[in-house]
Amino acid sequence: QVQLQESGPGLVKPSQTLSLTCTVSGGSISSGSYYWTWIRQPAGKGLEWIGRIYASGSTNYNPSLKSRVTISVDTSKNQFSLKLSSVTAADTAVYYCARYVGAQYYFDFWGQGTLVTVSS
Amino acid sequence: DIQMTQSPSTLSASVGDRVTITCRASQSISSWLAWYQQKPGKAPKLLIYKASSLESGVPSRFSGSGSGTEFTLTISSLQPDDFATYYCQQYNSILTTFGQGTKVEIK
Numbered sequence: 001q002v003q004l005q006e007s008g009p010g011l012v013k014p015s016q017t018l019s020l021t022c023t024v025s026g027g028s029i030s031s032g033s034y035y036w037t038w039i040r041q042p043a044g045k046g047l048e049w050i051g052r053i054y055a056s057g058s059t060n061y062n063p064s065l066k067s068r069v070t071i072s073v074d075t076s077k078n079q080f081s082l083k084l085s086s087v088t089a090a091d092t093a094v095y096y097c098a099r100y101v102g103a104q105y106y107f108d109f110w111g112q113g114t115l116v117t118v119s120s
Numbered sequence: 121d122i123q124m125t126q127s128p129s130t131l132s133a134s135v136g137d138r139v140t141i142t143c144r145a146s147q148s149i150s151s152w153l154a155w156y157q158q159k160p161g162k163a164p165k166l167l168i169y170k171a172s173s174l175e176s177g178v179p180s181r182f183s184g185s186g187s188g189t190e191f192t193l194t195i196s197s198l199q200p201d202d203f204a205t206y207y208c209q210q211y212n213s214i215l216t217t218f219g220q221g222t223k224v225e226i227k
Binding site: 046047048049060062063096098100101104105106107108110111112113 | 152154156162163164165166169170175207209211214215216217218219220221
């Protein structure tokens with residue numbers, strides 16, 4: 001059973017960079033036709049796809065966030081990471097990492113989520 | 121971008137009721153639609169993929185149908201564990217988007 005776990009600071013100051021890491025266990029991040037993704041959810045609101053990375057390092061980002069987002073992968077640690085720059089209060093949300101099944105286009109395993117608050 | 125419109129936004133129902141949630145896409149997405157259940161404080165859980173395929177371990181009272189632009193999620197007999205928020209998710213291009221959610225409440 002694949003498990004994902006987010007980690008990183010829960011509080012980030014405005015204009016700074018939000019950094020999160022997702023650690024994958026129970027399977028290799030390099031195996032299969034999977035994309036490793038980040039999704040966020042502001043309190044009381046819906047889900048927003050941030051971007052994805054393949055084990056090769058190939059990335060795709062949501063156009064609305066593309067200028068501020070970087071997703072990277074470390075296959076040796078079975079981890080992938082999110083950096084979101086120039087954050088504002090609007091970036092306050094629960095951030096989830098999830099596995100995306102590339103051939104069928106759905107998210108089958110999710111992390112528990114981590115709340116990131118942007119505040120001075 | 122493809123917009124997904126879910127209806128209703130909120131649904132009040134009783135245990136044992138048959139419940140239907142609709143998701144409409146702004147353009148055709150073939151059968152590339154998934155449904156998720158989310159409970160407060162928890163991550164979404166996959167229920168249905170490719171419009172009508174039931175994820176392993178999900179009770180058979182959940183079913184999905186549709187193709188093109190209109191899709192439905194049906195719960196044949198609502199159980200206490202089913203009170204939650206449900207989201208649809210589409211794939212048509214690299215950008216995947218979710219519906220705004222349908223909250224199923226106890227009547």
